[in-house]
Amino acid sequence: MASELPQTRMRSDERRELILQAATDVFGKSGYVGTTTADVAKAAGVSQPYVVRLFGTKEQLFLDVINRALALLLAGFQSALDDTESEVPLERRMGLAYINQLNQHGLLLSLMHAFVLGREPVIGAAARYGFMAVYRFLRDDAGFDVDQVQQFLASGMLINTMIGLDMADEFEGDPDVREMMECAFPEKLDMVRKLSAEQSA
Numbered sequence: 001m002a003s004e005l006p007q008t009r010m011r012s013d014e015r016r017e018l019i020l021q022a023a024t025d026v027f028g029k030s031g032y033v034g035t036t037t038a039d040v041a042k043a044a045g046v047s048q049p050y051v052v053r054l055f056g057t058k059e060q061l062f063l064d065v066i067n068r069a070l071a072l073l074l075a076g077f078q079s080a081l082d083d084t085e086s087e088v089p090l091e092r093r094m095g096l097a098y099i100n101q102l103n104q105h106g107l108l109l110s111l112m113h114a115f116v117l118g119r120e121p122v123i124g125a126a127a128r129y130g131f132m133a134v135y136r137f138l139r140d141d142a143g144f145d146v147d148q149v150q151q152f153l154a155s156g157m158l159i160n161t162m163i164g165l166d167m168a169d170e171f172e173g174d175p176d177v178r179e180m181m182e183c184a185f186p187e188k189l190d191m192v193r194k195l196s197a198e199q200s201a
Contacts (some may be wrong), residue, residue, distance in 0.1 A: 019044045029107020031113045069107045070130040099188045168196035
């Protein structure tokens, strides 16, 4: 049976963050329906009752994962926006900030799982709110016009799809996959392939 808490004493907010990190990875891999609180507890190294005590239900845990993912994503965008000394154009900086979220295992895919649950009353509403928060940030804060926002979001969805399909596994054997990934990840291809290999190991 998993220990109730890690060996070193942690504050409650640290324990919560530890579980949310694990839950993001697990939900990213298995989706909402395919994940249980026991799966998350095992990944976090705590007991299942402890996860329930902190979050109440799987639904609330997933909502907290979505909210955390969106906060991290928007923080990354804000950091790119604030980097006014960079010679890299803003739209590219924002794109790189998006790709860098892959370092948070499961973050982008957990958001994708939320987006496909749009008809679910609670999760769907949270996902729509989060998606529109990103839209409004790109339009109002970053100053993108509507066409730029739509192109940016479309590129993001293509990236998520390639990650979800483990396209990096086909990089060496399929020249079309190589072409697509080289276009999508020109500066970050090595990072994406390394992260994919780690996830598959």
